[in-house]
Amino acid sequence: xxxxxxxxxxxxxxxxxxxxxxxxxxxxxxxxxxxxxxxxxxxxxxxxxxxxxxxxxxxxxxxxxxxxxxxxxxxxxxxxxxxxxxxxxxxxxxxxxxxxxxxxxxxxxxxxxxxxxxxxxxxxxxxxxxxxxxxxxxxxxxxxxxxxxxxxxxxxxxxxxxxxxxxxxxxxxxxxxxxxxxxxxxxxxxxxxxxxxxxxxxxxxxxxxxxxxxxxxxxxxxxxxxxxxxxxxxxxxxxxxxxxxxxxxxxxxxxxxxxxxxxxxxxxxxxxxxxxxxxxxxxxxxxxxxxxxxxxxxxxxxxxxxxxxxxxxxx
Amino acid sequence: xxxxxxxxxxxxxxxxxxxxxxxxxxxxxxxxxxxxxxxxxxxxxxxxxxxxxxxxxxxxxxxxxxxxxxxxxxxxxxxxxxxxxxxxxxxxxxxxxxxxxxxxxxxxxxxxxxxxxxxxx
Numbered sequence: 001x002x003x004x005x006x007x008x009x010x011x012x013x014x015x016x017x018x019x020x021x022x023x024x025x026x027x028x029x030x031x032x033x034x035x036x037x038x039x040x041x042x043x044x045x046x047x048x049x050x051x052x053x054x055x056x057x058x059x060x061x062x063x064x065x066x067x068x069x070x071x072x073x074x075x076x077x078x079x080x081x082x083x084x085x086x087x088x089x090x091x092x093x094x095x096x097x098x099x100x101x102x103x104x105x106x107x108x109x110x111x112x113x114x115x116x117x118x119x120x121x122x123x124x125x126x127x128x129x130x131x132x133x134x135x136x137x138x139x140x141x142x143x144x145x146x147x148x149x150x151x152x153x154x155x156x157x158x159x160x161x162x163x164x165x166x167x168x169x170x171x172x173x174x175x176x177x178x179x180x181x182x183x184x185x186x187x188x189x190x191x192x193x194x195x196x197x198x199x200x201x202x203x204x205x206x207x208x209x210x211x212x213x214x215x216x217x218x219x220x221x222x223x224x225x226x227x228x229x230x231x232x233x234x235x236x237x238x239x240x241x242x243x244x245x246x247x248x249x250x251x252x253x254x255x256x257x258x259x260x261x262x263x264x265x266x267x268x269x270x271x272x273x274x275x276x277x278x279x280x281x282x283x284x285x286x287x288x289x290x291x292x293x294x295x296x297x298x299x300x301x302x303x304x305x306x307x308x309x310x311x312x313x314x315x
Numbered sequence: 316x317x318x319x320x321x322x323x324x325x326x327x328x329x330x331x332x333x334x335x336x337x338x339x340x341x342x343x344x345x346x347x348x349x350x351x352x353x354x355x356x357x358x359x360x361x362x363x364x365x366x367x368x369x370x371x372x373x374x375x376x377x378x379x380x381x382x383x384x385x386x387x388x389x390x391x392x393x394x395x396x397x398x399x400x401x402x403x404x405x406x407x408x409x410x411x412x413x414x415x416x417x418x419x420x421x422x423x424x425x426x427x428x429x430x431x432x433x434x435x436x
Contacts, residue, residue: 014378014380015379018379065392065402065403067390209404212403212406213389213404217389239372240373241372242342242369242370242371242372242387244368244388261368261369261370261372261387262371263371263375263387265385265387265389266389266390267388299341301341
């Protein structure tokens with residue numbers, strides 16, 4: 001199955017205006033957005049789709065507080081779409097929507113969509129670091145910090161994390177029916193998985209939880225590098241949003257991370273510099289915990305200038 | 316023990332929530348929900364996950380309709396009056412309420428010994 005990655009996540013919420021403001025502040029670009037919701041794109045066109053909770057065009061909600069209504073994957077071509085329709089149509093309803101996409105459900109009840117993907121090709125550079133021992137990555141006189149640059153924008157929808165009531169059943173569905181590969185695993189918690197057409201360490205991570213928690217734990221867009229993760233996160237803090245975890249760097253996947261609370265009732269993350277893997281990779285396994293989930297963790301604080309003359313005394 | 320001042324009654328939204336960081340810890344330690352003349356104060360800590368901050372933005376502790384306290388980390392909903400979880404990941408658990416002192420001049424304070432229990436829970 002040549003599934004190439006996440007194309008969009010669909011949320012149904014009570015507070016469209018708050019969620020829209022949040023996604024714009026996060027850095028996504030609104031496209032055809034109005035009071036009923038709309039599309040919020042990363043630079044490559046992968047997106048968060050926002051709608052009212054009672055929008056009749058959405059698949060039914062999970063029987064929990066989750067606001068995630070559908071996970072849409074991009075596939076390489078029409079033949080892959082047909083193959084998915086044939087495979088999943090063996091034991092569940094698969095609908096062809098008017099836009100040419102497929103809609104169905106996974107074995108846990110998460111609504112799924114599939115469409116032939118048309119991500120815009122990105123032609124940016126990654127964050128370039130000069131370092132002794134290697135040829136310079138930035139041209140001479142090119143600056144690493146540009147205080148006049150606009151806020152960094154999320155580039156591409158990276159991954160979604162599910163709370164699931166039966167992680168073994170869920171992993172089997174994505175592996176056996178859709179050809180996902182498990183890249184690493186937290187023991188008794190769940191697998192990091194990538195679809196066959198994507199080298200990212202994970203586009204899907206699943207966490208075993210009680211049934212009443214089923215839903216979305218977080219979603220993430222890729223940034224251009226660690227500086228962009230930190231700069232974008234610091235901007236969110238300045239805008240009054242609540243940091244939840246980070247900034248730091250994960251071990252499985254090696255991605256830099258910074259998570260924020262959100263009006264979606266799940267976390268929203270920035271990530272950067274995730275590992276790529278292919279069929280040669282052998283999945284690791286570790287007990288989940290603070291030591292295994294990050295190599296370091298920091299916490300934002302206000303800017304500070306501990307140098308120069310002593311501060312003027314106030315009378 | 317000193318009591319720690321938070322704000323004056325008329326500095327709270329008439330129907331809404333506000334967070335406070337009275338010990339300068341860098342994030343809100345508690346929040347007050349005011350509905351008219353009724354006040355409730357709770358620690359900014361979801362019982363679902365130790366240490367989890369609850370708001371989604373500064374003072375964003377309530378559901379869009381103002382009817383519940385919501386932890387925007389994992390979506391738990393709480394009764395405003397009792398602090399009991401009514402939906403989400405921590406059924407049967409409750410927010411930790413804090414006593415409030417309301418002075419005649421309108422100043423609201425929280426007992427320092429109540430705040431200092433923060434490491435014990």
